[in-house]
Amino acid sequence: MTSTSQQPVPPVASSAARTFDCVFVDGAFVESDAARLSVKAHVVSYGTGIFDGVRATWNEEHEELYLLEPLAHFERLQLSAKALSLPFDYSPQELVEATRVLLRTNNAREDTYVRPILLLTGELLPVRMHDIETRLVIYATPFPAGYVPTTGVRCLVSSWRRVPDTAMPVRAKINGSYVNPALAKTEAVQAGVDEAILLTIDGNVSEASTANIFLRRGDTWITPAVTEDILEGITRRQLIELIQGQLGGRVVERVVDRSELYICDEALLCGTAVQVAPLVEVDRRPVGSGLPGEQTLELMRMLGAILRAESGLYPEWTTRVYGDA
Ligand code: PMP
Numbered sequence: 411m412t413s414t415s416q417q418p419v420p421p422v423a424s425s426a427a428r429t430f431d432c433v434f435v436d437g438a439f440v441e442s443d444a445a446r447l448s449v450k451a452h453v454v455s456y457g458t459g460i461f462d463g464v465r466a467t468w469n470e471e472h473e474e475l476y477l478l479e480p481l482a483h484f485e486r487l488q489l490s491a492k493a494l495s496l497p498f499d500y501s502p503q504e505l506v507e508a509t510r511v512l513l514r515t516n517n518a519r520e521d522t523y524v525r526p527i528l529l530l531t532g533e534l535l536p537v538r539m540h541d542i543e544t545r546l547v548i549y550a551t552p553f554p555a556g557y558v559p560t561t562g563v564r565c566l567v568s569s570w571r572r573v574p575d576t577a578m579p580v581r582a583k584i585n586g587s588y589v590n591p592a593l594a595k596t597e598a599v600q601a602g603v604d605e606a607i608l609l610t611i612d613g614n615v616s617e618a619s620t621a622n623i624f625l626r627r628g629d630t631w632i633t634p635a636v637t638e639d640i641l642e643g644i645t646r647r648q649l650i651e652l653i654q655g656q657l658g659g660r661v662v663e664r665v666v667d668r669s670e671l672y673i674c675d676e677a678l679l680c681g682t683a684v685q686v687a688p689l690v691e692v693d694r695r696p697v698g699s700g701l702p703g704e705q706t707l708e709l710m711r712m713l714g715a716i717l718r719a720e721s722g723l724y725p726e727w728t729t730r731v732y733g734d735a
Contacts, residue, residue, distance in 0.1 A: 430516035434508050434548040439515055445547065450533035452542050457586020458530040460490035463682045465553070466513060466522040466731065467717045475518055475731040478682075478717050480506045482644050487526055490582035494539055496528060500546065506729065512548055513731045521553035523683070527585070557683045558621075560710070562690035562702055564603040565618065567668060568594035572608035572616040572639045580639045591619035605679065607671065607692065610639045615666040621681035622646040623689070625666065625674040626705060632670070635663040645680040645713075648727070652712055656723070657705060676703025685717075686710045 433442045453459045464483045466475050484502035491498035500508075509524055525548070532543035573580060573590045580587075594606035598619075607623065610616045615634055617623055622643040624633045631653050636642050653659040671677065676698045677689035686709050688702030715721035719728045729735050 428520075428552055430512075430518060430522075430550045430552075432512060432515045434512050434546075436545055436547075437508075439512065442549065447529070447531060448533055452530040452532050452534055453585060455535075456530075456537060457584070457589070458539065458542070459527055459585040460487060460494060460496065461525060461527040461583050461585060462487045462490070464509065464524040464526070465682050465685075465717065466518065466524060466550075468518075468520050468522070469718045469720065472719065473519075474719070474733055475513060475522065476717060476719050476728040477506070477509065477513075477524070477731060479644055479648075479727050480509055480524075480729050482647075483682075484526065486583070486642075486644070487528065490579075490584070491528055493579040493582040494584070496530075496539065497544060498528070505548070506735075509548055509550075510729070510731050510735065513550055516550055518550055518731070522550050523553050524548065524550050529585075554683070558604050558679065558687045560685075560687050563605050563679055563687050564691040565605045565607050565689060565693075566598045566601055566603050567671070567693055568597055568606040568608050570594045570597065570606075570608060571611050574611045574639050581636070581642045583641065595619040603691070609668060613668060614638055615668060615671060616640055617643075618679050618681075621679040621684045621687075623666075623677065623679055624649060624661075625670055625677045626703065627670070627674050629660060631659055631661045631705075632666055632674075633661065633663055634666045638665060643681055645682060645685065648713065648716075648724075649678075649680050649686065649709060651724075652709055653705075656712060657708065659705070671697070674698065676706055678703070678706045678709070686713055 431442050433445050435445045462483045464480050465478045468475050484505040488498050527547050529545050530542045531545045570593050594608050598606035606619050608616050616638050617640045650661045653661050671692045672695050679687045688706040689697050
């Protein structure tokens with residue numbers, strides 16, 4: 411039986427006009443065709459792997475590509491491995507260097523997304539995490555367009571709950587666990603909005619499909635605490651710093667009730683892919699005035715300038731690809 415209440419899913423815009431053919435595989439730089447994975451690899455059946463995602467932003471005036479906190483992303487990859495007891499034979503610093511070489515080899519001179527993955531590639535059937543061959547891959551791709559509209563995101567609270575830490579480590583980026591946000595995102599898009607907000611099993615606000623969430627109530631910004639089954643986002647940490655250090659605001663990390671989404675003064679989503687995006691509607695109700703919040707716009711502007719290394723603020727957050735790191 412087909413449902414008539416569901417609208418077709420619009421295609422996601424793609425900017426993949428160009429591809430970066432060189433990939434990093436276990437210490438070597440190879441053509442991506444040479445890095446193919448067997449259909450029998452463990453990860454193909456069971457989603458057994460971990461990954462991360464790093465943003466690199468091209469500054470035309472500087473003729474430089476800037477990685478945003480690459481070390482923090484590789485340290486999180488290492489923690490993801492630790493949480494699953496997977497072997498991790500590299501230092502995060504080594505992987506930052508490998509990424510710089512990878513981007514130079516691909517002559518990346520545009521906004522770029524870097525995707526490191528540690529995959530269980532052993533061709534074995536048993537379901538387990540231990541004693542299975544792994545492979546560490548890093549590839550780069552032109553930054554994909556159209557994650558969420560930066561002019562204002564309309565959300566639904568998903569009928570799917572965020573996978574809890576009692577089921578698998580939520581602060582690790584586990585390949586297979588992304589079926590959960592993928593279901594929520596598709597449900598939201600089929601219902602005609604942009605994005606999903608997932609609640610915890612207890613019904614508190616956790617996060618969006620691939621972004622953390624902040625709400626402002628009066629002079630206080632509020633974001634779900636790290637014990638609310640969120641991914642501990644690096645952009646989330648940057649925003650806490652910007653709100654407190656630059657806007658002179660207050661941030662409280664705590665349990666967030668669903669109804670606070672409906673009555674807050676402004677709200678935003680943040681993550682490596684979405685960067686900062688204003689939340690303008692939740693469950694068909696306007697957030698605040700229904701327009702992007704003033705402070706959200708200021709945070710978008712500040713972070714945008716920081717990642718192009720234009721503002722002079724937090725220079726330690728960016729790493730050059732072409733010049734001396
Ligand atoms: N939550 C989830 C589930 C994510 O996949 C992401 C993207 N990595 C985020 C939050 C935001 O994290 P970050 O700011 O580190 O990209």
